Amino acid sequence: MPSTIVDVANLAGVSPSTVSHVVNGTRFVSEGTKERVLEAIEATSYMPDALARSIRRDRSESVGLIVSDAAQSIFAEMILGVEEEARARGLVLLLANSGADPAREMESVRTFRKRRVEGLLVAEVAHRPNEIAQYLKSKGIPLVLLDRVSEPAYDQVGVGTQEPMRSLVGHVLELGHTRIALIAGDTSIPTLRDRAHHFQAAMREAGFPPEAIGVVDSVPTQADAANAVAKLMSTAGSTRPTALVSASLNMTVGTLTAIRRLGLRVPADVSVVSFDKLPYDDLFETSLTGLVQPAFEIGRQAMKLLVRRLQDPNADPATVALTPRLVVGGSSAPPAE
Amino acid sequence: MPSTIVDVANLAGVSPSTVSHVVNGTRFVSEGTKERVLEAIEATSYMPDALARSIRRDRSESVGLIVSDAAQSIFAEMILGVEEEARARGLVLLLANSGADPAREMESVRTFRKRRVEGLLVAEVAHRPNEIAQYLKSKGIPLVLLDRVSEPAYDQVGVGTQEPMRSLVGHVLELGHTRIALIAGDTSIPTLRDRAHHFQAAMREAGFPPEAIGVVDSVPTQADAANAVAKLMSTAGSTRPTALVSASLNMTVGTLTAIRRLGLRVPADVSVVSFDKLPYDDLFETSLTGLVQPAFEIGRQAMKLLVRRLQDPNADPATVALTPRLVVGGSSAPPAE
DNA sequence: CTGTTAGCGCGTTCAT
DNA sequence: ATGAACGCGCTAACAG
Numbered sequence: 171m172p173s174t175i176v177d178v179a180n181l182a183g184v185s186p187s188t189v190s191h192v193v194n195g196t197r198f199v200s201e202g203t204k205e206r207v208l209e210a211i212e213a214t215s216y217m218p219d220a221l222a223r224s225i226r227r228d229r230s231e232s233v234g235l236i237v238s239d240a241a242q243s244i245f246a247e248m249i250l251g252v253e254e255e256a257r258a259r260g261l262v263l264l265l266a267n268s269g270a271d272p273a274r275e276m277e278s279v280r281t282f283r284k285r286r287v288e289g290l291l292v293a294e295v296a297h298r299p300n301e302i303a304q305y306l307k308s309k310g311i312p313l314v315l316l317d318r319v320s321e322p323a324y325d326q327v328g329v330g331t332q333e334p335m336r337s338l339v340g341h342v343l344e345l346g347h348t349r350i351a352l353i354a355g356d357t358s359i360p361t362l363r364d365r366a367h368h369f370q371a372a373m374r375e376a377g378f379p380p381e382a383i384g385v386v387d388s389v390p391t392q393a394d395a396a397n398a399v400a401k402l403m404s405t406a407g408s409t410r411p412t413a414l415v416s417a418s419l420n421m422t423v424g425t426l427t428a429i430r431r432l433g434l435r436v437p438a439d440v441s442v443v444s445f446d447k448l449p450y451d452d453l454f455e456t457s458l459t460g461l462v463q464p465a466f467e468i469g470r471q472a473m474k475l476l477v478r479r480l481q482d483p484n485a486d487p488a489t490v491a492l493t494p495r496l497v498v499g500g501s502s503a504p505p506a507e
Numbered sequence: 508m509p510s511t512i513v514d515v516a517n518l519a520g521v522s523p524s525t526v527s528h529v530v531n532g533t534r535f536v537s538e539g540t541k542e543r544v545l546e547a548i549e550a551t552s553y554m555p556d557a558l559a560r561s562i563r564r565d566r567s568e569s570v571g572l573i574v575s576d577a578a579q580s581i582f583a584e585m586i587l588g589v590e591e592e593a594r595a596r597g598l599v600l601l602l603a604n605s606g607a608d609p610a611r612e613m614e615s616v617r618t619f620r621k622r623r624v625e626g627l628l629v630a631e632v633a634h635r636p637n638e639i640a641q642y643l644k645s646k647g648i649p650l651v652l653l654d655r656v657s658e659p660a661y662d663q664v665g666v667g668t669q670e671p672m673r674s675l676v677g678h679v680l681e682l683g684h685t686r687i688a689l690i691a692g693d694t695s696i697p698t699l700r701d702r703a704h705h706f707q708a709a710m711r712e713a714g715f716p717p718e719a720i721g722v723v724d725s726v727p728t729q730a731d732a733a734n735a736v737a738k739l740m741s742t743a744g745s746t747r748p749t750a751l752v753s754a755s756l757n758m759t760v761g762t763l764t765a766i767r768r769l770g771l772r773v774p775a776d777v778s779v780v781s782f783d784k785l786p787y788d789d790l791f792e793t794s795l796t797g798l799v800q801p802a803f804e805i806g807r808q809a810m811k812l813l814v815r816r817l818q819d820p821n822a823d824p825a826t827v828a829l830t831p832r833l834v835v836g837g838s839s840a841p842p843a844e
Numbered sequence: 845c846t847g848t849t850a851g852c853g854c855g856t857t858c859a860t
Numbered sequence: 861a862t863g864a865a866c867g868c869g870c871t872a873a874c875a876g
Contacts, residue, residue: 171647174868175871185846187846187849187870187872188846188847191846194871196871196872199845199846203846217620218869218870219621221623221868221870222562222852222868222870223869224870225556225558225853225869226851226869226870227872240587240590241580241583241584241586241803243578246577246579246580249586249602250578253602253603253604254604257603262622263603264599264600265590265600266590266600267586267587267590281557281599283554284554284555284556285557285599309509426791430790435792448786448787448790449786450760450785450786450788453763453767454788455767455773455791455793511853512855513854521862522862522863523853523854523864524855524863524865525862525863534861535861537862555853556852558853558854559854559855559868560853562853562868562870563854563855563856563867563868564855565868847875847876848873848876849875850871850874851870851873852869853868854868855868856865856866857864857865858863858865859863859865860862860863860864
């Protein structure tokens with residue numbers, strides 16, 4: 171039912187190729203015929219079929235984005251950044267949510283490939299990119315990692331770790347805390363391993379002996395983190411931390427949940443600072459001290475990186491490390507004692 | 508570089524049509540040749556080109572989703588619901604963010620049409636659907652509205668208004684409040700008009716005379732709401748509300764912002780209840796009393812509605828009104844006096 | 845300055 | 861039980 175380029179050509183009394191050239195401005199067409207063509211386009215409300223065009227030009231003008239959890243605010247903002255930049259480049263965005271399931275992720279990769287996406291952006295917390303990366307490389311489809319800075323062999327965009335973690339720890343130290351623990355999550359995940367590493371480094375720089383640096387590892391979920399924090403905060407007074415540093419949004423949620431359940435107060439009983447701020451936390455009396463991720467910008471930059479690679483497939487892999495911003499809220503204060 | 512159906516056919520020593528039939532199971536192929544074809548597919552790592560297939564079958568197996576702000580948690584969850592259901596149906600999801608800009612929205616509609624999406628889902632706060640709806644109807648492309656129940660002529664999914672608002676107001680009344688104001692937002696928006704309407708109805712039912720029912724209208728943005736609330740709460744003691752009902756997430760943000768700035772305390776100085784809960788608010792000491800939207804389910808149901816319409820284009824328009832859940836938090840308490 | 849022709853990769857009659 | 865041939869809608873040589 172939609173009108174085709176032939177309909178327009180017939181109506182205008184010209185050949186399809188002329189219509190094509192008018193539409194795409196790809197060769198000179200005399201004013202007279204051009205006008206007749208444009209009228210015919212108007213009359214038939216013709217619109218080029220992007221699929222047919224893609225197949226003919228061998229350019230789909232689409233990119234795929236795979237995230238592990240589109241509902242998490244940080245990913246949601248990244249999606250926004252990707253979308254905006256994609257739109258600006260005239261690229262259509264295909265979205266898939268993997269739920270952090272490698273099988274679903276791979277399935278989406280294949281689906282996207284079938285649709286001939288020109289490139290892929292992947293924001294996946296869990297595993298290393300090798301599996302899909304090799305597949306894509308073998309097919310010649312560019313890949314950009316989001317929320318990552320730990321894989322120098324790939325194009326990737328994320329936030330730096332060292333400086334931000336140093337400023338976060340520095341803030342806690344300046345308040346006078348000496349018993350500080352990191353709720354690290356699962357350090358088999360590269361991003362979290364990095365954060366734990368630089369937490370320890372920052373603590374050592376401040377003169378803490380290694381054995382005095384508390385790191386709660388192997389707590390992949392919010393519930394695990396909550397349990398661990400509950401245990402940690404139930405210990406006797408002299409070993410109980412006075413400040414908790416949480417390494418990710420999930421860890422922050424788990425940490426705060428445990429603290430609420432224990433009936434402890436922030437920051438009176440314990441200070442909490444976070445590598446990832448919660449959305450809207452500053453509306454509450456005890457707003458969070460933590461780092462605000464430039465998530466939108468991560469998305470934008472990643473899309474830019476992808477465009478760059480599409481234009482120059484042989485460019486060296488680039489890592490863009492953005493800087494999160496430390497916001498001091500009410501959740502951190504000097505220790506009580 | 509990707510291998511085509513012809514490559515496979517040559518390698519297997521059969522015709523392209525046989526390969527096609529093997530791939531699609533669309534007619535009988537003898538065991539022997541079928542096996543050879545499958546081997547050839549494996550060997551050449553052949554994958555059907557979804558674009559070529561779409562153009563040939565006249566079915567793109569894709570749908571478009573347009574939201575006004577993908578970063579807002581409620582929309583983010585809807586996206587998730589849509590994606591999950593789309594994936595389950597083998598449909599690919601094209602996403603666009605309109606930023607509540609009708610021009611951008613229309614542009615996305617056209618882009619999606621060019622890509623031959625089979626249907627469109629639109630979650631747009633601002634205006635009525637007529638403009639794009641007529642366009643799509645004329646093109647025979649199904650449309651489903653998300654986060655709406657106010658347009659019975661369309662397929663739409665959202666939350667009901669009457670019962671939820673009644674329970675919200677009921678909760679405030681039970682606490683003993685008598686000076687209650689609704690922060691309505693912009694009631695030229697159908698959804699918000701509905702909410703204001705049922706707020707007033709619930710108040711009247713409770714015996715309040717119309718002139719005693721406070722509704723703050725014409726405050727489209729968070730900042731507007733904050734200003735209005737600031738003004739409202741600065742009035743003398745006997746007219747100042749003891750409870751605020753906010754009609755949307757934006758209004759809640761504005762309301763809480765103003766309250767913080769004024770140095771007032773929730774719920775000691777004023778109770779706040781919200782039609783939309785904030786994400787993660789229950790991690791804080793003063794968690795919010797309000798309605799939790801089943802946003803994921805809205806997305807899923809909307810996608811199901813779209814599939815239904817694709818199968819039966821002449822079905823009557825359906826409205827699915829889901830029920831939000833009232834969660835009582837610490838932001839509401841009996842009035843102080 | 846414009847038209848004719850030949851595919852892009854695939855699904856699908858129509859034959860045999 | 862399989863193949864040959866055509867066309868989906870479009871762009872890009874290659875004429876002229």
